[in-house]
Amino acid sequence: MENLEIKEEQKDNCILLTILGNLNSYTYGLFEEKIYAAIKKADVVLDLGNVSNMGVLMSAHDDGEDVGNEIYILNPSEIVRLAIDSTGFSDMFKVIHSLDEVKK
Numbered sequence: 001m002e003n004l005e006i007k008e009e010q011k012d013n014c015i016l017l018t019i020l021g022n023l024n025s026y027t028y029g030l031f032e033e034k035i036y037a038a039i040k041k042a043d044v045v046l047d048l049g050n051v052s053n054m055g056v057l058m059s060a061h062d063d064g065e066d067v068g069n070e071i072y073i074l075n076p077s078e079i080v081r082l083a084i085d086s087t088g089f090s091d092m093f094k095v096i097h098s099l100d101e102v103k104k
Contacts (some may be wrong), residue, residue: 003027006034011045014072014102018047032060039064039071043102049075061092070098070103 004027005020014039029050038044084090
């Protein structure tokens with residue numbers, strides 16, 4: 001089984017989730033638990049700079065949309081950037097380079 005670490009920080013205008021490791025079928029449960037809980041409270045920024053594999057984010061996006069919150073992707077790694085672009089996720093998730101870009 002592969003490891004995944006998720007660090008959560010409450011910021012002024014969002015919740016920052018820093019993801020370390022692989023988002024895949026083995027680690028999806030932990031990721032799902034964290035992002036679903038966070039998106040119901042506030043906008044979520046995902047720092048995916050240290051992710052080498054990315055799983056599905058659609059359900060969390062839909063949950064956030066239901067309550068008026070968004071998911072942002074902070075500094076995605078090249079692999080994650082390619083996955084976002086090739087899947088059409090770039091239309092759903094805003095890629096940012098600073099927490100100052102999160103709506104207030």
